[in-house]
Amino acid sequence: MSVTETGGPTGAVGADAGGPSVAEQVARLRATFRGGRTRDRSWRLRQLGGLERMLTEAEDEFVAALAADLGRPRVEAWMADLAPTVAESRHARRHLRRWMRPHRVGLPLSVQPGSARWVHEPLGVVLVIGPWNYPAYLTLAPLVAAFAAGNCAVVKPSEYAPATAEVLARLLPRYTDPDAVAVVTGGPGETQELLAQGLDHAFFTGSPEVGAKVMAAAAPHLTPVTLELGGKSPVIVAADADVEVAARRIAWTKLMNSGQTCVAPDYLLVDSAVRDELVERLVAETARMRGGAGGGVRIVDARQAARLAGLLADDHGGTVVAGGTIDPEARTGEPTVVLDPRPGSRLLTEEIFGPILPVLTVDGVDAAIAHVNAGPKPLAAYVFTGSSRTAERVTREVPAGATVVNHLMFHVLVPRLPFGGVGRSGSGAYHGRFGFETFSHRRAVLRKPARPDPGIVYPPYDGRTERLLRRIF
Numbered sequence: 115m116s117v118t119e120t121g122g123p124t125g126a127v128g129a130d131a132g133g134p135s136v137a138e139q140v141a142r143l144r145a146t147f148r149g150g151r152t153r154d155r156s157w158r159l160r161q162l163g164g165l166e167r168m169l170t171e172a173e174d175e176f177v178a179a180l181a182a183d184l185g186r187p188r189v190e191a192w193m194a195d196l197a198p199t200v201a202e203s204r205h206a207r208r209h210l211r212r213w214m215r216p217h218r219v220g221l222p223l224s225v226q227p228g229s230a231r232w233v234h235e236p237l238g239v240v241l242v243i244g245p246w247n248y249p250a251y252l253t254l255a256p257l258v259a260a261f262a263a264g265n266c267a268v269v270k271p272s273e274y275a276p277a278t279a280e281v282l283a284r285l286l287p288r289y290t291d292p293d294a295v296a297v298v299t300g301g302p303g304e305t306q307e308l309l310a311q312g313l314d315h316a317f318f319t320g321s322p323e324v325g326a327k328v329m330a331a332a333a334p335h336l337t338p339v340t341l342e343l344g345g346k347s348p349v350i351v352a353a354d355a356d357v358e359v360a361a362r363r364i365a366w367t368k369l370m371n372s373g374q375t376c377v378a379p380d381y382l383l384v385d386s387a388v389r390d391e392l393v394e395r396l397v398a399e400t401a402r403m404r405g406g407a408g409g410g411v412r413i414v415d416a417r418q419a420a421r422l423a424g425l426l427a428d429d430h431g432g433t434v435v436a437g438g439t440i441d442p443e444a445r446t447g448e449p450t451v452v453l454d455p456r457p458g459s460r461l462l463t464e465e466i467f468g469p470i471l472p473v474l475t476v477d478g479v480d481a482a483i484a485h486v487n488a489g490p491k492p493l494a495a496y497v498f499t500g501s502s503r504t505a506e507r508v509t510r511e512v513p514a515g516a517t518v519v520n521h522l523m524f525h526v527l528v529p530r531l532p533f534g535g536v537g538r539s540g541s542g543a544y545h546g547r548f549g550f551e552t553f554s555h556r557r558a559v560l561r562k563p564a565r566p567d568p569g570i571v572y573p574p575y576d577g578r579t580e581r582l583l584r585r586i587f
């Protein structure tokens with residue numbers, strides 16, 4: 115186990131090097147929270163400002179770490195990890211005053227006289243468990259929400275993105291209140307140990323399988339959980355779609371981070387009328403966007419690459435029309451298109467999370483909707499169509515975390531939209547105001563004057579008082 119000391123700008127000290135234990139770290143954060151300073155708006159604004167400064171001043175360090183962990187080029191590291199985190203934080207800073215405003219409410223006759231309001235108050239010490247695929251953004255965007263809501267936070271970055279975890283552990287305490295944040299590095303054991311502390315909220319981003327374990331570990335302590343999970347996000351391409359644009363947008367978003375994106379297009383359901391044209395354009399666009407580079411794109415590690423190779427080695431019954439080679443040793447995989455794999459094959463039942471794209475031919479939108487609805491509710495559902503009726507139908511009839519019409523993934527960048535799954539793709543949401551609410555308790559406050567204190571409400575009651583009470587309550 116390695117617990118990072120966050121006691122000052124001197125950097126990381128592991129527990130094995132005599133640093134504090136997980137329990138000691140949590141106790142320190144609890145003491146900070148009890149002290150009350152995190153409730154002030156000015157404290158919250160300073161933390162958000164600190165996060166933004168960290169990402170700006172240390173951009174090179176983050177870019178280098180993301181290159182080491184995931185082979186990301188600078189522009190992708192900036193676009194997909196750093197810029198959206200800064201945007202999320204800026205949005206929170208700008209709107210915090212409004213979000214924190216108390217809400218006055220009227221009183222029913224039975225409670226008058228008096229006054230009532232409800233306020234958002236911080237939960238206390240919260241836990242953020244991050245995944246490896248966007249290891250800065252998906253760890254820091256929940257932290258933005260946690261700070262905006264006035265909490266102390268333990269951050270547990272993914273062990274599969276160790277370079278980014280190291281940068282976070284070293285820099286977070288320098289740029290934000292070191293007594294309000296702790297970075298604990300490690301894997302399942304450390305995460306379970308953190309959950310055993312009975313923290314005030316656990317915010318998890320990762321797979322549905324591990325999400326279930328996190329929920330189970332939180333249950334004995336009644337720690338509330340937000341689960342940002344994954345799944346198979348479908349792309350329906352209708353016969354009336356602009357196929358050229360659809361192909362370009364699908365190719366781009368599937369290539370991003372080599373398909374290792376929770377809201378990546380997982381598989382396509384394409385109307386038979388445009389199937390051949392779409393596949394042809396998709397393959398051509400992918401090659402063009404790679405600038406003529408052959409071979410595979412980078413996969414995070416050999417374990418994930420072996421899993422992807424397993425999906426292709428499976429008896430899927432489809433036709434590989436592009437790519438097909440995954441090399442676990444080199445940690446690379448060719449962008450691969452598999453036409454019409456067998457229903458029930460692993461390609462159509464397991465989340466792909468890599469550069470493989472199964473394409474199913476369907477006879478119209480009805481068949482596509484029926485296919486999606488036969489499985490768990492996806493994190494995102496995409497539809498390419500020229501008809502707003504079709505777009506509305508898919509939105510209404512396919513339950514999903516989000517629906518995007520004629521594009522993919524861009525809903526993530528709208529801070530005024532809630533981001534989260536439904537059913538097996540997750541529960542709870544964040545981004546913007548929704549993140550602030552996730553990390554807040556809505557507390558009711560009722561004030562009554564001591565007098566008047568009409569005796570009529572107190573027993574014993576006779577027929578007359580009962581009649582009166584029935585009118586008031």
Ligand code: NAD
Nearest residue numbers: 244245246272301302305320321324327342343344345376
């Ligand atoms: P993962 O579930 O393997 O790991 C996520 C985190 O859980 C890591 O920090 C890990 O240390 C921890 N963990 C692992 N086993 C644990 C256990 N037994 N108990 C407690 N904690 C444990 O996920 P991953 O491989 O990092 O990410 C890929 C998955 O995450 C995909 O399913 C993807 O769709 C999903 N994802 C979802 C979102 C979203 O916002 N909804 C974003 C990114 C990724």
